Amino acid sequence: MAAADIDRVLVRAARRFGTPLHLTDVAGLASAAEELREAFPDPWLRAFSVKANDVPAVIGRLADLGLDANVVSRGEWAAARAAGLTNDRITLEGIGKDAGDLRAAVRAAADGAPLRWLAVESPEELDALVAIGGRAGLGRGGRPALEVLVRLNPDVAPETHSGLAVGAGSSKFGMTETELTGAVASLGEGGPVRARGIHLHVGSQLGAVDAWRDAVRRGLALLALIGAGREGFDTLDVGGGFPVGAPGTVPAPARFAREIAPLLRALPADRRPRRLAVEPGRFLVARAGWLVASVLHVRDRGAAERVVVLDAGMTELIRPALYGAHHRITALTSLGVAVDATSVRFTARVDGPVCESTDTLDRHELPALRRGDLVAIADAGAYAASMAMTYNGRRRPPQVMLEPDGSLTLARRRG
Numbered sequence: 088m089a090a091a092d093i094d095r096v097l098v099r100a101a102r103r104f105g106t107p108l109h110l111t112d113v114a115g116l117a118s119a120a121e122e123l124r125e126a127f128p129d130p131w132l133r134a135f136s137v138k139a140n141d142v143p144a145v146i147g148r149l150a151d152l153g154l155d156a157n158v159v160s161r162g163e164w165a166a167a168r169a170a171g172l173t174n175d176r177i178t179l180e181g182i183g184k185d186a187g188d189l190r191a192a193v194r195a196a197a198d199g200a201p202l203r204w205l206a207v208e209s210p211e212e213l214d215a216l217v218a219i220g221g222r223a224g225l226g227r228g229g230r231p232a233l234e235v236l237v238r239l240n241p242d243v244a245p246e247t248h249s250g251l252a253v254g255a256g257s258s259k260f261g262m263t264e265t266e267l268t269g270a271v272a273s274l275g276e277g278g279p280v281r282a283r284g285i286h287l288h289v290g291s292q293l294g295a296v297d298a299w300r301d302a303v304r305r306g307l308a309l310l311a312l313i314g315a316g317r318e319g320f321d322t323l324d325v326g327g328g329f330p331v332g333a334p335g336t337v338p339a340p341a342r343f344a345r346e347i348a349p350l351l352r353a354l355p356a357d358r359r360p361r362r363l364a365v366e367p368g369r370f371l372v373a374r375a376g377w378l379v380a381s382v383l384h385v386r387d388r389g390a391a392e393r394v395v396v397l398d399a400g401m402t403e404l405i406r407p408a409l410y411g412a413h414h415r416i417t418a419l420t421s422l423g424v425a426v427d428a429t430s431v432r433f434t435a436r437v438d439g440p441v442c443e444s445t446d447t448l449d450r451h452e453l454p455a456l457r458r459g460d461l462v463a464i465a466d467a468g469a470y471a472a473s474m475a476m477t478y479n480g481r482r483r484p485p486q487v488m489l490e491p492d493g494s495l496t497l498a499r500r501r502g
């Protein structure tokens with residue numbers, strides 16, 4: 088959609104639903120899903136990593152576009168179910184799974200509606216799962232075993248912000264090759280848990296493909312090694328991480344996908360994975376999302392830096408305060424009227440409304456603004472609504488969907 092058109096839509100949404108508000112452009116979800124499908128076509132399994140945006144309406148629209156769901160807790164699992172996904176389209180992974188999460192996965196399997204798989208983070212977690220699964224009788228008396236992937240820490244140097252480099256050896260995520268091999272070996276045949284393969288995730292917002300290629304190569308080699316002695320150990324999930332940025336500045340999913348074919352060719356045909364999966368979050372939703380805010384104050388004190396305070400900040404979009412992320416901000420109105428392309432711009436620091444001085448959204452070129460003017464914060468569809476908090480007693484913004492026919496629907500009320 089052209090910039091002027093989306094600006095008009097955002098103003099319309101703000102007048103109708105108030106600010107701050109999140110808006111998701113459904114056509115934007117569709118084009119990202121299509122680009123992902125072209126890069127990783129069937130039979131690749133493509134799941135949306137719900138942590139990027141846990142609004143059921145967003146998960147549901149992506150599900151309609153063929154995306155399954157990858158969740159990290161019962162809460163996200165419930166959001167995926169509320170979006171209409173059945174358990175066989177949901178995978179559960181993540182370092183924070185507690186005993187209740189493991190019990191819920193075992194119960195679903197015992198009830199005949201298993202998750203597609205659960206990815207295990209550590210040998211201790213696997214032992215706990217085996218104990219719970221054994222008590223529930225999984226793998227006995229006609230009850231199928233619970234299928235798991237084991238998470239490999241690929242020990243690479245991801246080309247991203249250190250806060251997003253989860254595939255580094257020093258990170259808390261996943262197992263070393265030795266731990267992983269031992270964990271799989273501890274699973275007897277016919278037990279309550281069946282190892283189906285390897286899961287890995289290199290990091291988020293990857294600026295280059297090199298660490299990803301190294302990690303996938305390691306995952307494939309380990310899968311082949313273990314699979315040689317273990318029937319059905321045949322699945323590799325390569326995680327997410329595809330970045331979002333101005334065209335030409337970051338590698339597209341197709342660029343990552345190009346690395347796969349030579350890696351597979353290097354393996355004997357009978358040692359290649361039978362199932363391959365990818366689970367991006369950000370790439371599918373970031374650019375389809377906007378955060379619309381109103382100006383609360385303008386501090387214009389001569390020599391001092393101009394400061395604009397909005398009614399949205401770290402409570403609605405924590406990424407700038409958390410790791411210095413920069414989101415483009417544009418004015419939708421200037422002194423109460425539509426912005427004229429020729430109007431003079433000033434550099435202003437844009438801050439949020441929360442009682443923390445780290446609540447800032449960086450510096451931007453903006454026209455003259457006054458209280459009540461509207462601004463749009465771009466690329467706010469990922470790790471914004473799902474990371475929101477209620478600090479300062481703030482209410483969760485409404486979630487508005489821009490339908491492909493141009494209409495606006497309210498997917499979630501102001502909380």
Ligand SMILES: Cc1ncc(COP(=O)(O)O)c(C=O)c1O
Nearest residue numbers: 136288291292327328367368369
């Ligand atoms: C295991 C795993 N998979 C997928 C993702 C999604 O990452 P992204 O949003 O960068 O695609 C994450 C993000 O932290 C993750 O930890």
